[in-house]
Structures are given as C-alpha cells and as structure tokens.
Amino acid sequence: MGNIQFDYGDFFGTQETVLSSLRYLNKNVESNHNLLSLAYNTIANSTAKLKQFDDAIRYFKxxxxxxxxxEIELKYKNNLSVCLRDAKKYxxxxxxxxxxxxxxxxxxRDYAMILNNLAKAKNLQNPEYNPLNDYWLTLKIRDNYNDLWGLNSSYASLAQYYTGVEIDSSLYYSxxxxxxxKRLKSPDDQINALKRLIEYSGDNQRQYFTLFLELSDSIQQARAAAKNQFALIRYEVEKNKADNLRLEKENAEKQNRLIRQRVITGASIFLLVLVAGGGTLWYxxxxxxxxxxxxxxxxxTQLHLSKKIHDVVANGIYRVMSEIEHGDEVDRDGVLDKLENMYHQSRDISHDVEQQTITETPFNEQLASLLKSFAADHRKVLIAGNDAEQWDDISKRIKDEVKHVxxxxxxxxxxxxxAEQVVVRFEITDRQLNIFYKDNGVGIPEEKSKGKGIANTVSRIESLGGKITFVNEPGKGLNITTVIPL
Structure with a gap:
C-alpha cells in the first residue's frame, strides 16, 4: 500500500502506511531484514520528496x-548520495x-546512474566544473540499453546544465x-520539462503553457483520489475489529454462564457430601x-471504546471523504467545521480513556504532544531540552501553569x-526554569499586544513569582523568554 501511495505522489500517506508496517517486523529476525530494508528505503524516498533531508538520510542508512x-545495496547507496546532494552536503x-x-x-546501467549523479553533484558544488563529458557518456550507455528512465534523467541533467549557458541546447534537451x-507516462517529469519549455520557448510558449495547466490539474485530481483509495479498506478493518470484539464479549458471557452453572452444581453436590470440602470448593x-x-x-470497555471510535471518527471521516469525492464543489468552511467537530468528539473519547488509565502520561510527553499538535505541512515545531527527569522535582502547579502558558x-x-518555524527550548539553571520561545512570523501586531491572551499569560507567570519578556520585531518574528524560580 505504501509503495502504491508513493507512485501516486501521496508522500505523507506513504510515511504513515509504511511506518505502521514496521510493527510487524523484528530487527532481530534475519528473515525480516529484506522487508525492513525495503520499508526503510520507501520511507526515506517519501521523506526526501518532502524535503526532510536529515530524516531521509537516516532512513537510507x-x-x-x-x-x-x-546490487540492491548499491542502489540504496546511490539514493543516499542523491539525498546528500539535495541536502547540499556535496x-x-x-x-x-x-x-x-x-x-x-x-x-x-548502474554505472551510468552513479556517474550522472556524481557529475551533477560536482557541478552543483563548483559551477566552474564542466560535467558534459560525463553526461554524454552516461547518455550513450543508456541509449545502448534503450533505458527510457535513464534517458529521461540524462536529458533532464543536460537541459538543466545548459539553462543560462546555451538556451537553444536547453530547449532541445527539454x-x-x-x-x-510522455512515453513513460511520468507526469512529474513532463511538468519539469514543460517549465523550462515555457520559460525559454518564445513561439510555442502558449501551447506549452496550456499543456502544463492540463497536466497540473490532472496530477492534482489523481493525487487527491490516491489519498482516499485505501480509506474504505481501513474503514472495513476497523468495522471488523469492532465485530470481533463484540463476538469475544458474547463468547465470554456464554463461558461465564456455563462456569456459574458448574459452580452451583458442584457446590450443591459437595455440600451434601462434606460441608468443609464444599466450602473450600465454593471459595x-x-x-x-x-x-x-x-x-x-x-x-x-474495549468494545464500547472501539464502537465509539468507529461510529464517531471512522464514519465521520468516511462521510467527509465521500462529500469531497462526489461533490461538484468543495465547501471548504463546511468541511473544516465537520472535521473540527469530529476533532472535539475524538478528544472527548480520548479524555474518557485517560479518566480510566491508571498510569499518567509523563509530563514531557504531554508537552511534546501539545506543541507538536500545532505543526503542519507549512510549519515546523522544534523542541529542545524537554527531558523527562528534569520535570521530576517541579511542582504540579508550575507544570499546570507552564502547560497553559x-x-x-x-x-x-x-x-x-x-510562522513557518517555531522553536521551544527548556533549561534549568541556578534553581530556575527558563523557557525560550522563538518563531519567524510577523511578530505581534500593535493592536494585539495588549490583548486578553497576552495579559493572562503574563499574569500566570507573575503568580509563580516569575517573569516573562516579549521581544517583538514586526515582520521578523517574536522572541519570548520566561523565567520561573523553583
């Protein structure tokens, strides 16, 4: 499923699906190693597509x-070298x-692939380096094998090199x-070629732009459909889980009734024979x-929670997906309202589960979960210094106020x-807790600087005997330093 999602361009879906497969594989069982290797390579490729290069490098390794x-190891190492190049680790x-x-x-073919990537990395590291001899040798090898995917890569490399050097050659190779x-039916490669043709082709610019728009729309529709292609399968799996739990409950009840009947019969017989022996057996x-x-x-309880998740979350998501898939126009605000409603309902379910849980979630994990919930495709949330042991000696009141703030x-x-990036760092020095917050957003607008939210934040910290400082640079970001005595 993960590889199919990758082929359709659903890279977040690929990560989620393939990561979930890892729980079925054991690193200590050698027969699992080939599948583990394939899974890590797929996760790394999807992560690289999302430009999360450091994580991708770790998974390639x-x-x-x-x-x-x-032979497969050589291909994976070539994938790693491409990722290092894209991460500018030349x-x-x-x-x-x-x-x-x-x-x-x-x-x-492997030689041609590796040589092409090596020449590109050298040229990116040093623009004075001329990769043409390597590119042409690569092209010749791939042409001999009639390697269409390889030829596609070679033509792209040559077109990119000639961009800004010799426009006619760039147009030719594009x-x-x-x-x-087009022969490979690779929409992403068509898009990349069309971008150069649109930019540098004067006479046929309108024609190429029309093709570009049609292809872009087609890709978006295909990828939107791909994101939902396994929704029904997952829905059926959750439904089957709920049905299985219901059957287990019924079987347990039947077994319980049978045992009760045996207990009563056995107790009656033994009471008639020997009171002492009967009493022991009854106990x-x-x-x-x-x-x-x-x-x-x-x-x-498991059945109740499973049914609740199935009814509230799975059914709700399936209805929203159906509206998006079959509706002529998508009511974005309506969809967001429905998703928000489902979010609150699922939080209520989670709260019910937490009420029944004996072991409390460690505070550092609570903080990490809270902060990471504000991450998004366009926004990274980075956390530093959130170690479990440093919260052990801090009072519950301080923890609660820190969480609220x-x-x-x-x-x-x-x-x-x-903001596109938010950093939150924790540090304990000289019996005081320091919390540093920084983002690269627009800062606090003047009309918001005296708002109720900021006033409440200041009030909470001061109630602990602490101090909070806002350094606001409109258009550049916001720095907040919080100091709380312990």
Whole structure:
C-alpha cells in the first residue's frame, strides 16, 4: 500500500502506511531484514520528496544496514548520495558516489546512474566544473540499453546544465525529455520539462503553457483520489475489529454462564457430601468467577471504546471523504467545521480513556504532544531540552501553569504569526526554569499586544513569582523568554 501511495505522489500517506508496517517486523529476525530494508528505503524516498533531508538520510542508512543484496545495496547507496546532494552536503555526496562508481561495472546501467549523479553533484558544488563529458557518456550507455528512465534523467541533467549557458541546447534537451516522459507516462517529469519549455520557448510558449495547466490539474485530481483509495479498506478493518470484539464479549458471557452453572452444581453436590470440602470448593469457584467477570468488564470497555471510535471518527471521516469525492464543489468552511467537530468528539473519547488509565502520561510527553499538535505541512515545531527527569522535582502547579502558558502562546502563533518555524527550548539553571520561545512570523501586531491572551499569560507567570519578556520585531518574528524560580 505504501509503495502504491508513493507512485501516486501521496508522500505523507506513504510515511504513515509504511511506518505502521514496521510493527510487524523484528530487527532481530534475519528473515525480516529484506522487508525492513525495503520499508526503510520507501520511507526515506517519501521523506526526501518532502524535503526532510536529515530524516531521509537516516532512513537510507537503515535501509543499507539491513540489506544483504550487493546490487540492491548499491542502489540504496546511490539514493543516499542523491539525498546528500539535495541536502547540499556535496562533499559527502561526491565521496559516496565515487565509492559507488568503483563498485559498479563499467558500462552498466548502474554505472551510468552513479556517474550522472556524481557529475551533477560536482557541478552543483563548483559551477566552474564542466560535467558534459560525463553526461554524454552516461547518455550513450543508456541509449545502448534503450533505458527510457535513464534517458529521461540524462536529458533532464543536460537541459538543466545548459539553462543560462546555451538556451537553444536547453530547449532541445527539454523537448527530448518531454517526449520521453510522455512515453513513460511520468507526469512529474513532463511538468519539469514543460517549465523550462515555457520559460525559454518564445513561439510555442502558449501551447506549452496550456499543456502544463492540463497536466497540473490532472496530477492534482489523481493525487487527491490516491489519498482516499485505501480509506474504505481501513474503514472495513476497523468495522471488523469492532465485530470481533463484540463476538469475544458474547463468547465470554456464554463461558461465564456455563462456569456459574458448574459452580452451583458442584457446590450443591459437595455440600451434601462434606460441608468443609464444599466450602473450600465454593471459595475457589467464586474466585474464578470474579476473575472472569473482571475480564468481561475489560472486554466490554474495549468494545464500547472501539464502537465509539468507529461510529464517531471512522464514519465521520468516511462521510467527509465521500462529500469531497462526489461533490461538484468543495465547501471548504463546511468541511473544516465537520472535521473540527469530529476533532472535539475524538478528544472527548480520548479524555474518557485517560479518566480510566491508571498510569499518567509523563509530563514531557504531554508537552511534546501539545506543541507538536500545532505543526503542519507549512510549519515546523522544534523542541529542545524537554527531558523527562528534569520535570521530576517541579511542582504540579508550575507544570499546570507552564502547560497553559505554552498552549496560549501556540494558539496565538497559529492565529496571527504566519510562522513557518517555531522553536521551544527548556533549561534549568541556578534553581530556575527558563523557557525560550522563538518563531519567524510577523511578530505581534500593535493592536494585539495588549490583548486578553497576552495579559493572562503574563499574569500566570507573575503568580509563580516569575517573569516573562516579549521581544517583538514586526515582520521578523517574536522572541519570548520566561523565567520561573523553583
């Protein structure tokens, strides 16, 4: 499922699906290693597509660690070198590509692939480096094999190199790439070729732009459909889980009734024979019955929660997806309202579960969950210094106020700042808790600087004997420093 989602361009879906598959695989079982290697490579490719290069590099290294096939290992190492190049770690990318080139067979497809990536990395590191000899050798090898995907890559590399150097050559190779990409039915490669053709082609610019718009619309529709293609499968799985829990409950009840009948019959017989022996047996049977009833109550609670999740979340999401898929126009505000309603309902379910949980979630995990809930596709939330042990000696009152203050700051950030990156760092020095907040948004507008939310934040910190300082640079971001004595 994850690989299919990747082919359709649903990279977030790929990450979620393939990560969920890891719980079925054991690193300590050698027969699982090939699948682990494939899973890590797929996660790394989707993560690289989302430009999360540091995470992608880590997963590529895991894929290489678990593969036992030398040919596949070479491909994964080439993927890693491309990721290092895209992350602008050119020295590492070049060193790895040179090592890969030595391990490949001269004139093979792998040799052409590695050589092309090596030449591109050298040119990006040093614009004075001329990669043409390597590009042409690569093109010749791929042409001999009639390797269409390889030719597509070579034409793209040549077109990119000639951009700003020789426009006619760039147009020539862009047109070649476009024709190959059409044969391969690769929309992303067609889009990349069309962008160059639109920018530099004078006479045919309108024609290429029309093709670009049609292809872009087609890709968006296909990817929107791809995101929902496994929704029905997941819905059926959750429904089957609820049905199975219901059947388990019914079987447990039948077993409980049977045991009760045996307890009564056995107790009656033994009471007639020997009061002492009967009393002992009754005690044992009663203990067994209580254990079974306790198990039955647990299963009933599981069934109740599973049904509630199925009815509230799964059905609600499925209805929203159906409206989006079959409606002529999408009512964005209506969809957001429905999703928000489902969000609050699911929070209520979560609250019910927390009420029944004996073990409380560690405070550092509560904070991490709170802060990460404000992350989005266009916004990163980074946390530092949130170690579990540093919260052990801090009072519940301080923890509660810190949690409320951070929630207020993050809500204000989401509503007003337009920030793309938020950093929250915790530090304990000289018996005082320091909290540093920074974002790269627009800062606090003048009309919001005296709002009720900020006043409440200041009041909470001062009630602890602490101090909170706002450094506001409109258009550049916001720095907040909080100091609380312990």
């Amino acid at each position: 895991l894929a290489i660690e678990f593969t036992k096939d030398a 020295d590492e990318a070049i060193n790895l590509s040179q090592s890969n080139l030595q391990k490949s067979v001269y004139g093979s 047109e070649k790439q476009y024709q190959i990409a 044992k049977r009663r203990k067994q019955r209580l254990e079974l009833e306790a198990q039955n109550r647990v299963k009933e 951070l929630q207020e700051l993050m809500v204000n950030m989401k509503k007003h700042s337009q």
